[in-house]
Amino acid sequence: MADRVSRFPVVELDDLPDDLRERVGAIAEKSGFVPNIFRGLGHRPRELRAFLDYHDALMDSDDGLSKAERELVVVATSGANHCTYCVVAHGAILRLRTKDPELADHVGINPFGAELSGRHRAIVDLALALAVDSASFTDDDVDAAREAGLSDDEIWDVGAITALFAASNRLAHLTALRPNPEFFTMGRSG
Amino acid sequence: MADRVSRFPVVELDDLPDDLRERVGAIAEKSGFVPNIFRGLGHRPRELRAFLDYHDALMDSDDGLSKAERELVVVATSGANHCTYCVVAHGAILRLRTKDPELADHVGINPFGAELSGRHRAIVDLALALAVDSASFTDDDVDAAREAGLSDDEIWDVGAITALFAASNRLAHLTALRPNPEFFTMGRSG
Amino acid sequence: MADRVSRFPVVELDDLPDDLRERVGAIAEKSGFVPNIFRGLGHRPRELRAFLDYHDALMDSDDGLSKAERELVVVATSGANHCTYCVVAHGAILRLRTKDPELADHVGINPFGAELSGRHRAIVDLALALAVDSASFTDDDVDAAREAGLSDDEIWDVGAITALFAASNRLAHLTALRPNPEFFTMGRSG
Amino acid sequence: MADRVSRFPVVELDDLPDDLRERVGAIAEKSGFVPNIFRGLGHRPRELRAFLDYHDALMDSDDGLSKAERELVVVATSGANHCTYCVVAHGAILRLRTKDPELADHVGINPFGAELSGRHRAIVDLALALAVDSASFTDDDVDAAREAGLSDDEIWDVGAITALFAASNRLAHLTALRPNPEFFTMGRSG
Amino acid sequence: MADRVSRFPVVELDDLPDDLRERVGAIAEKSGFVPNIFRGLGHRPRELRAFLDYHDALMDSDDGLSKAERELVVVATSGANHCTYCVVAHGAILRLRTKDPELADHVGINPFGAELSGRHRAIVDLALALAVDSASFTDDDVDAAREAGLSDDEIWDVGAITALFAASNRLAHLTALRPNPEFFTMGRSG
C-alpha cells in the first residue's frame, strides 16, 4: 500500500500559524501524536481554523448528547460513507469514551443493522436518514427521534454532527487521508 | 404549503450576538433582506460563526476558481442532493455572478447531464464524484480534472466547496429551511 | 453553454403538416412562442401527433384532479428524473395555474421532501412511487392514496400522467432539449 | 395468486368505441385473443387511442431498425423495469419475430449482461442508458451508438421506443396488469 | 448470440470423478439432460461437491417449507439478481413443482411487486430483504415473517436458501452460464 498521508501537501506542526500550532499542539500532546487530519488540512490554515471551530462547537460538549453519543454519530455516518480516516480515528475515540472495545467496529462496519440500545439506535437512525438520502428527510424522521426520547436540541446535535462529518468524510476522500497508525489500536483492550 | 422558515426556532438579526449581527447585517444590507440560513442557524451562534468562517474562506475568493465557478459547484452539488434552499439561494447568486439567467436552472435541475463548457463540465464532474458516491473517489477523478486543466489548488477548492455544501445541504434538510422569496426571482432578467 | 435546441434536427412551425401546424400554432399564439418540445418532436410528425393526443387526454381536464394538480404531478416526477425541459416548462405552467411563485421550485428541486398540503403530498407520493421504483409499486401505494381521499379516477390520472412524463422526460433527455428562455421567468411575479 | 387482470375495471372488446373495437379486434383476430393491455386501458378510450397511435408509429416499421430489434428494445427496457406484462407479452412477440426461443428470456431477465451480437448489444446499451438513469444520458451515449453503426434515425427509434415503454411499463405497474396466458408459451418451440 | 455454455472450460459427465459422475448422472437421467451448472462447475470437482451437498441439504426437503416454496425463494432472489441461468432453470422446476405455468415468470421478472398469496408474499419479502440490501436486515424482517406465520425453522430455510443462491447467482454471472434449452419450455403446458 502507498504510504502517503494525503493526495495534497501536508503541513507539519511547526509550520502552522501560531494559533493553529498551539491548538493542534494541545491535541497532539494529549494524543501523543498529531492526527493526520490537521497535517492534511493545514496547508489551508483558514479552512482548518473554521473546521476546528465547527468541530469544537459540536463535539466538545456533554450538554444533551454525551460526548460518546456524539462520536457514535460520527462513526455511524462515516461508516455509511465508507470513510476510512473518520471510522478509524473516531472509532478510536469512541472506544476511549465508551470503554467498549467492540461498539465502534459494529457501528462503523454496519451502521444500518448493528444491534444497539434503543436510544443509540434512534440516534443512529436519525443520523443515517440525513447522511444517506437527505432529500427524503421529513418530519417523520424528526418525530421518530422525538418518540424515542430525543429532545429538539439533541436532534439538532445529531443532525449538525452528521452534516459536519458529511463534509469531513468528503475532505478525507478528496485527500485520500490516511489514519495515523496509533488510531488502529487505541482503546482496543476495553 | 406550510410557511414556516425552519423546523427549529429562528433568530432575528437583532437577537444575534454583536459580531454576528454586524456580519449578517452587512450581508442583509447588500441583499436587501436577511437570508434565511442565518435566521435558521442563528440559535446556535457558535456554529453559525464557524459556518460563516468556513464559507467565507472558500467562497469569497477569485484566486484560481472564479466566484461564479465556486457558485457553480454549490448549485450542482446541491441539485444532486435535492437541496431546495441551496439551489434557490445559490442559483440566484450564480445568475448574478454570470449574468446568465438559465445556467443555474440547468445545473440545479440536472447537474449530471447539463451541457456545459469543457472547464465547467470538468468542475461539475469532479464535484459530483465527491458529492454523490464519495467512497469511490480515486486518483482517476483527480487525474481527469488535471487533464481538463484544473490546477491542484482549484481541485482542492472544488472538493472543499463540495464538502462544505454536503454539510450545508444537510443542515437545510434538517431544518426544512425555506428560501427567502427574493431568491426565486433575483437575476432572472439576464 | 451550447445553444442548440436539440441533439436532433428541429422543425419550425411552418414546416409542420397542416394539422400539427394549426394545433401547435394555437398553443404558440397563446404562449407567445413555440415551445421547443414541438420543434424537437416535429421531425417525426406521427409521433408528435400521438404525443399531443396523449397529452391532451390527460392534461386538459379539470375532472377530478385540477389542472394545477396535474401539473404538480409533471413537475414532481420530472424533478425526480432531473428533466430540465419539463421542470422548467411545466414549472412555468404550474406557477401560472396556482399563482404560487414558489411551489414549482420546491417540488421540482426536491419532490421527495417538499412540504406540501396533505392532498398534494398524497398526489406527489403516489406519483413518485410509480416514477422512481415502479417495480415495487403495490396495493399499499394505491391504498395510501385512497386513504388520503383520492378517488380511483384520480389515482389513475396521477399514474397515467406519471407514465406519460416518464416517456416525455426520456424524450427530452434523448434530445437534450432546451427549454425556451420564456419559461424560466413566466409566473414568477406571483 | 390473484387472478384479476387489472387493479382497475377492464373493458371487453364489445364495449369499446367503434374505432377501437375495430382496431383492437383486428389485433385479436391475428393473435387469437384480446391482449389484456387493451382491456386494461379500454376504460379510458381516448388514452388508449393515443397509446395505440404512438405504439404503431414506432413499432410497425422496418425502416432502419427491424421489427425484431424494436421488440428487443421493449423487452430489454421492460426487463430493467421489472415489468411482467411487457416482458411476457413482448417476449412472445420477440420470439415470433426472431424465431429464437431463448433470446427474449436472456434479455428480459438480464438486459445488463446478456451476451448479444455487437449491434444488438449497442441497441440494448443505448436503451438502458435512457431507461435506467436517464439524467446521466449524454453525447457519449449517442456517440457510442453511432460508433457501433447505428444511424441517427435508428438512435431516435431506440430512444423513442424506450421512452414509450417507460410509460407502458408504468401503466402496467399502475394497473398490476396480468399477461394473457397465451403469451407465456408463444414461440417457445423455436 | 454466442453459444458458449460458460466463460470457463466445461466438463462432460464422463470426465467427472466417480462420485460426481454418479450423482450428476442420476440427475441427468431424471431430467433427460445434464444441467449446465454441473458442466460449468465440474472443472473444480471439490467445489462442485460442496455446492451439491449444500444444495441438497436445503432444497431436498419438505420439512416446513415445501419443495415448491424453496424453489420460489430461488426464483425470486435470482430474479432480483438478474441471474438468467437460475431464473430459467429453477423457474422450470418451480413450474413442475407447482403445476402453475405462470408463477415462475411473475416472480422471476418482478419479485418485488408480484401478486402472491399471503404466505408466498411473506416468504418472498423475507428472501428479498436478505438478497438485496442485507446490511439493513433486522429483527423487523424476522418479526414480519413470524407474524405471517413462518416458523423459525422456515425463516432459517428462506434465509439459507437466499444465501446459497446469492452464491449460485454470482457463480452463474462469473461464468456467463447458459441455461440448457430444455429448461425454457419445461412445465409450460401447466
Add this chain to the structure above:
Amino acid sequence: MADRVSRFPVVELDDLPDDLRERVGAIAEKSGFVPNIFRGLGHRPRELRAFLDYHDALMDSDDGLSKAERELVVVATSGANHCTYCVVAHGAILRLRTKDPELADHVGINPFGAELSGRHRAIVDLALALAVDSASFTDDDVDAAREAGLSDDEIWDVGAITALFAASNRLAHLTALRPNPEFFTMGRSG
C-alpha cells in the same frame, strides 16, 4: 448492546456431530476459541458441513492466489456488504497472514477507494464487480483482470470466493452473528 451471539439457537462444540466436533475442534485449538460462525451454523450440521467443505476448497490453498489474497477478497466483499462478522473475523486473519496491521481496516471500511498495489486493486475490483452489481458483470471485467496479470484460475478463485462470501455474509446478517471478542484485537500489533 445485546450480547446474544445469534438470532437463532447456538450449538456448543460438545453438541456437534463427531466429524464436525473434530473438525471445528481443530480450528478452535489453533485459534484458542470456537469462532461463533460454527456455533451459529451448528444447529444445522448438514449445512455447516457443506459450508466448511466449500470454504476449505477455496480458502486453504496457496495455488495461484495466496492465502492472504483470498482473505483480501473476503474482507473487501464483506466490507461492501457491511457484514460485521466477516469483516472482523477475516480482517483478523488477513492481519495475521499479511503481518500488516492496517490493510484489513482500509479494505473492510472502504473497499471501493482503498489505495492498494496494482495486483491487489485488480483482485478487489474484480471481486466488487461480482459482489455488488453482479448482473452487469461482463467480459470487460474478466478482461481487466487478465490485463492486470491474473490467470484464469485466479479469476475463478476471486469469483468463487466472492460468491461463497455473498452467501456467508447473508448467513451472518440472517443470524445477526456476533464476532468473538478475540477477533477484534488479533494481529493488531503488526
